[in-house]
Amino acid sequence: MRPHTCLYVAYGLSLGLGLLCLVFVISWNSYWRGGFSWDASAQQFNWHPVLMVSGLVVLYGNAAVVYRLPFTWGQRKFTWKLVHAGLMLLALVLSILGLCAVFDFHRGLQIPDLYSLHSWVGICTVVTFAFQWVLGLAGFLLPCSPWWFRIILKPFHVWLGKAILILSLASCISGLNEALLLTLNGAEPYSSLPVQAKFANFLGVLIVAFGIIVFGILSKTKWERPETDENAYPLLGENIS
Numbered sequence: 329m330r331p332h333t334c335l336y337v338a339y340g341l342s343l344g345l346g347l348l349c350l351v352f353v354i355s356w357n358s359y360w361r362g363g364f365s366w367d368a369s370a371q372q373f374n375w376h377p378v379l380m381v382s383g384l385v386v387l388y389g390n391a392a393v394v395y396r397l398p399f400t401w402g403q404r405k406f407t408w409k410l411v412h413a414g415l416m417l418l419a420l421v422l423s424i425l426g427l428c429a430v431f432d433f434h435r436g437l438q439i440p441d442l443y444s445l446h447s448w449v450g451i452c453t454v455v456t457f458a459f460q461w462v463l464g465l466a467g468f469l470l471p472c473s474p475w476w477f478r479i480i481l482k483p484f485h486v487w488l489g490k491a492i493l494i495l496s497l498a499s500c501i502s503g504l505n506e507a508l509l510l511t512l513n514g515a516e517p518y519s520s521l522p523v524q525a526k527f528a529n530f531l532g533v534l535i536v537a538f539g540i541i542v543f544g545i546l547s548k549t550k551w552e553r554p555e556t557d558e559n560a561y562p563l564l565g566e567n568i569s
């Protein structure tokens with residue numbers, strides 16, 4: 329087998345699973361939950377799962393693995409830093425919009441904010457992500473950032489990046505579960521496993537599978553971008569990140 333075949337298989341799998349997550353979350357909210365609008369109604373709430381799954385899971389996961397792709401290794405690292413930071417910024421913006429959707433919906437129906445375990449884990453995820461993005465910008469993209477700071481920051485950045493992925497998965501699973509428990513009742517309780525519940529449970533399984541594949545790619549040291557000579561000289565500004 330060629331040296332990078334496994335990596336590309338894993339990457340292909342993550343792309344496929346990511347796409348399926350998007351198709352499932354959009355279909356679930358369109359077909360069973362009344363579609364989308366932005367007027368503080370239940371249809372505004374439906375943007376919440378869609379934006380969270382697209383931003384904090386699919387886009388975040390893809391942005392996290394860009395340095396691992398061998399075809400980028402021959403190119404300037406700075407270019408890929410910009411791609412990584414840009415995709416992460418987009419993921420952050422989508423997740424903030426996703427929070428606005430649910431906070432607005434709560435305000436419209438006078439539902440209290442931040443009462444559930446899901447909302448506590450969720451808000452910690454987004455705040456940690458915003459903190460990580462600002463620190464990453466300051467440490468790795470600003471030319472005035474000292475090399476010793478980059479050296480200290482890099483392992484912390486990698487660890488926190490994986491932690492945020494785990495937090496995002498926990499937020500999505502708890503959010504899906506809460507939405508199903510809150511809305512499936514009457515003639516079709518969650519415990520009777522109606523088609524909607526099967527569909528949404530499967531979405532949860534897809535989200536976890538996507539996370540496991542991305543986590544696997546990030547954990548394999550053999551698939552890290554090799555340090556080139558250019559990377560070995562921190563004071564030239566391309567490096568240690």
Ligand code: HEM
Pocket residue numbers: 376377380381384385427430431434440441442443444445446447448449450451453454495496497499500501502503504505506507510
């Ligand atoms: C990374 C993903 C997610 C994050 C960070 C997140 C974050 C949050 C936060 C902070 C709130 C509280 C809003 C408020 O108090 O006004 C909330 C509410 C809610 N979210 Fe999520 N969420 C995520 C994914 C999901 C998903 C996939 C669903 C599935 C439908 C979902 C369902 C809910 C529900 C039902 C509420 C309202 C009840 C409550 O406040 O717990 N969430 N979410």
